[in-house]
Amino acid sequence: MSNTLxxxxxxxxxxxxxxxxxxxxxxxxxxxxxxYWAEVVPGRRDITVQFDPHAHTPDEAMQILTSAxxxxxxxxxxxxxxxxxxxxxxxxxxxxxxxxxxxLNLTEGEVVARLVEHPLEVDMLGFTPGFAYMSGLTDDxxxxxxxxxxxxxxxxxxxxxxxxxxxxxxPGPGGWPIIGRTALSLFDGRAEQxxxxxxxxxxxxxxxxxx
Amino acid sequence: xxLSILKPGVQMTLQGAPRKGSxxxxxxxxxxADPLSMALANRLVENKSEATAIEITFGGAALRFNTPxxxxxxxxxxxxxxxxxxxxxxxxHTAHEGDELQMATAAHGCRIYLALSAVLDAxxxxxxxxxxxxxxxxxxxxxxxxxxDRITLDSVRLVPAQATPEDLHxxxxxxxxxxxxxGPDFSRGSEQIWAEIYTATQRASRMGIELRGMFPVTEQVExxxxxxxxxxxxxxxxxxxxxxxxxxxxxxxxxxxxLQVARADRHLLGQIxxxxxxxxLHRTQSxxxxxxxxxxxxxxxxxxxxxx
Numbered sequence: 001m002s003n004t005l006x007x008x009x010x011x012x013x014x015x016x017x018x019x020x021x022x023x024x025x026x027x028x029x030x031x032x033x034x035x036y037w038a039e040v041v042p043g044r045r046d047i048t049v050q051f052d053p054h055a056h057t058p059d060e061a062m063q064i065l066t067s068a069x070x071x072x073x074x075x076x077x078x079x080x081x082x083x084x085x086x087x088x089x090x091x092x093x094x095x096x097x098x099x100x101x102x103x104l105n106l107t108e109g110e111v112v113a114r115l116v117e118h119p120l121e122v123d124m125l126g127f128t129p130g131f132a133y134m135s136g137l138t139d140d141x142x143x144x145x146x147x148x149x150x151x152x153x154x155x156x157x158x159x160x161x162x163x164x165x166x167x168x169x170x171p172g173p174g175g176w177p178i179i180g181r182t183a184l185s186l187f188d189g190r191a192e193q194x195x196x197x198x199x200x201x202x203x204x205x206x207x208x209x210x211x
Numbered sequence: 212x213x214l215s216i217l218k219p220g221v222q223m224t225l226q227g228a229p230r231k232g233s234x235x236x237x238x239x240x241x242x243x244a245d246p247l248s249m250a251l252a253n254r255l256v257e258n259k260s261e262a263t264a265i266e267i268t269f270g271g272a273a274l275r276f277n278t279p280x281x282x283x284x285x286x287x288x289x290x291x292x293x294x295x296x297x298x299x300x301x302x303x304h305t306a307h308e309g310d311e312l313q314m315a316t317a318a319h320g321c322r323i324y325l326a327l328s329a330v331l332d333a334x335x336x337x338x339x340x341x342x343x344x345x346x347x348x349x350x351x352x353x354x355x356x357x358x359x360d361r362i363t364l365d366s367v368r369l370v371p372a373q374a375t376p377e378d379l380h381x382x383x384x385x386x387x388x389x390x391x392x393x394g395p396d397f398s399r400g401s402e403q404i405w406a407e408i409y410t411a412t413q414r415a416s417r418m419g420i421e422l423r424g425m426f427p428v429t430e431q432v433e434x435x436x437x438x439x440x441x442x443x444x445x446x447x448x449x450x451x452x453x454x455x456x457x458x459x460x461x462x463x464x465x466x467x468x469x470l471q472v473a474r475a476d477r478h479l480l481g482q483i484x485x486x487x488x489x490x491x492l493h494r495t496q497s498x499x500x501x502x503x504x505x506x507x508x509x510x511x512x513x514x515x516x517x518x519x
Contacts, residue, residue, distance in 0.1 A: 010441065010471030011392045011499035028235075041235045041439035043463060048439035053474055053503055054518060058496035125237040126437060126463030129346045133437065169237075170346050189336055189348065195236050 006065060012053045014065050019045045021121060025080075025200035026073045034068060042124045042199045044133065081201050082119055085167075086208035087158055089180040096146075096177035100160060104141055111137075111179070112207055119202040120165055125195065130169025130187050132197045139163045149175035156182045158205070167203075169195060182208075212278040212367050214327065216360040217311065220272035224417075225333045225350040225362070227340035228261035234462040240442060241341035241349065244322050244417055244458050244481025247510075248286035248381065250517040252326035255283035255303045257370045260517040263333050263340045264326040265356075269484070270314040274325070276306035277361070281328040281370045284312075287320030287482060288383045301375035319383035321415070321484040328370045332363035343459055344417070376513055386488035389476045392499050394444060396467035401427040404470060409453065409489045417459040420483050421452050429467040440464040443472035443480065445491075455480060455489075473499035474519060475506045 005017040018024040028047050032040045039050040051061040089112045090097040101108045120134040127133075137143070143161050151173055153159075159166040159176025166176050169186040186196045197203065216223065226249065229242035243249035243266055250260035258264075265274075270289035276282070284291055284300045291298050292313045298304055306312070314323060333340035334349050342350025351360060393401075409424035422445075429447050440446065444456045446466040455472070457480055472480065473494055483489065494502065507519055 007395055008392070008496050009395050009439070009468075010443065010474075011494075011496045011503070012474050013439075013441065013471075015395055015438065039232060039234045039439070041462065043438035044436035046436075046438050050441070053500045054507060057500055124437070124463060125235060126439075127237055127461050129237045129239075129343075129348070131237050172345055194337070199235060 006062065008058060009048050011058060013039075013048055013050045014061060016047045016049070016065065016069070017045065018047055021123065023073065027069075028199065030071065030073065031068060036064065036068075041126075043126075044123050080121070082204060083196060083201055084204045084206055085182050085184055086206045087180040087182050088208050093181035094158070094179040097179040100143055100177055100179060103143070115160070115165065116205045116207055119204045122197050122199050122201045122203060124199050125197065128170060128172050130195045130197070132167040132169065132203075134165045134167065134203055136160055136163055136165035143177060145175045146177055149173055150178075153178060154181060156184065156186060158182065167197065169197070212280075212329070212364040213361040214280075214331075214364060215275040215277060216356045216358055216362070217273040217275055218271070218358055219356045220267050220270055220314070222268040223272060223356040224266050224342040224344070225263050225331060225340060225356070226266045226342060227263040227333065227349075228338070229458070230337050230339045230341065233337050234439060237462050238337060238348075239343060239459050239462055241339070241343045241458050243324065245286055245324070245478050246481075247478040247517075247519070248322070248481070249324045249326070250514050251301065251375050251379065252283045252285040252324040254514055255285075255301070255373050255375065256281050256326050256328040257368075258326055258328070260514060262326065263331040264324050265331075267314065267323040267325065268321060270317040270323055272314045272323075273311060275309065275311045277308060278364060278367055279305065279307055279369065280364065280367050281305045282312070282325060284314070284323060284325050285375070286323040287317035289317040289323055290315035301380060303370060303372040303374075305369055305372075319385060320482040322481050327364065329364035329367040332365065345459070379510070379513055381482070385486070386490070387479055387483055388490045388492055389479060390473040390494045390499060390502055391445070391470045391476075391491040392473060392494055392496055394468040394470045395438070396429060397469050398427075398429070401429075401469055403427055405491060405493045407490075411483050411485050411487045411489060412452065413485045415483070415485050417457055419454050419456045419460055420480070421454055422489055423452050426451065426453050427469065429469065435465040437463045437465045438468070440468060441471070443474070443477045444468050445470045445472070455483075457481065473502060475499065475503040478519060
């Protein structure tokens with residue numbers, strides 16, 4: 001890992017290129033546990049950390065990050081937590097499932113079957129509170145974003161684009177085609193840990209059938 | 212004991228501490244768009260810098276004090292009256308029960324801060340009272356304040372009159388020169404960004420400000436992998452305009468992140484209004500941090516527990 005690419009991301013943040021998913025999560029946990037960084041934010045290929053520029057110069061922060069990367073990764077806790085999410089696919093809950101299936105020359109059932117076949121992995125949370133970027137269908141199945149984003153997508157909606165599946169924890173605007181919805185609460189503002197999903201978790205979608 | 216909102220103006224919200232360490236959950240920082248002005252208002256009523264205060268966009272607002280309480284107004288320049296009598300910003304005042312505070316439309320700048328010598332009742336999320344409208348977090352029921360709202364006040368005190376030292380009054384202007392460093396997507400050919408004068412468009416909110424002007428042409432990649440993004444980032448979405456991110460900005464993004472406004476000058480972003488001019492001054496990372504420490508040192512006497 002000594003050749004990991006680190007770049008500045010402004011005057012108070014550094015970016016670490018970590019394309020491998022498993023390494024990225026282990027590394028993010030390690031950086032978070034050090035307590036040194038104000039923010040540790042995994043992206044889809046990288047991790048960005050924010051440092052305190054009142055306490056350390058950018059060069060010092062760079063040195064601290066470089067030496068943190070020399071520490072061996074604790075690959076022990078590889079049993080990622082798996083969360084099962086029941087989903088109503090298609091219909092009113094998933095208004096774009098039919099058009100996605102038609103564009104791919106598949107039936108709605110076939111699209112769903114491919115999606116629930118393996119657990120999905122949560123890459124990152126971002127965009128708006130609790131929005132989970134997850135792995136999706138294989139990259140050869142092209143699913144474009146909506147030409148016109150929706151003003152309001154209900155909380156619990158499942159979006160699907162090429163290579164990715166996204167989970168809207170809260171209602172809000174959204175540009176991903178929606179294939180289904182879960183009734184499971186993904187967000188509880190009063191809970192100690194308000195978000196059910198975290199980067200690195202695995203998600204098993206289960207077809208909850210007709211309502 | 213309470214405060215009544217008579218007229219909220221364009222947007223009035225409760226803001227307090229920024230949310231820290233929650234960007235990996237998709238939760239933005241929020242808090243005041245201009246944290247220095249809010250800290251100055253809180254200082255005049257002997258509050259902590261990050262105590263919950265009221266942020267008012269563009270003025271044009273009115274409030275009634277339902278209890279005797281001290282208050283101070285800072286930020287964007289607006290004519291102020293208390294029961295029809297002109298009062299000054301950057302000074303502590305004490306209201307009697309039933310007094311009405313009127314704020315005219317701001318002449319310069321964008322956001323006014325009103326701090327009270329009391330604890331303002333607000334919803335908390337992840338330890339902060341700051342309002343984040345898109346997800347209805349914090350503040351007064353997670354929403355902007357409306358005419359008729361009453362904010363409950365606790366631990367009301369009266370404090371002696373003070374004034375912000377003259378040299379700490381922000382300079383109000385229609386043009387901003389912001390120190391900035393290259394962003395992760397700055398490339399050869401991006402240099403013109405340091406020469407151009409940009410204009411803020413009508414698309415301005417607590418999430419960000421759109422800038423019009425000549426921007427470098429960057430490689431737009433469909434399905435570009437998203438990375439962390441911060442307040443102060445200048446992004447280049449398709450369409451040719453730039454987008455400068457503020458306190459409520461999304462936590463991750465996939466558009467080219469071409470420059471980052473230096474931490475020393477990020478508090479100024481909250482005062483940029485549509486039509487204002489913006490220029491960026493090229494700094495290296497270490498110059499930017501030197502500037503931050505120099506500004507922090509200037510504030511240390513008056514605002515000992517505030518950090519930029």
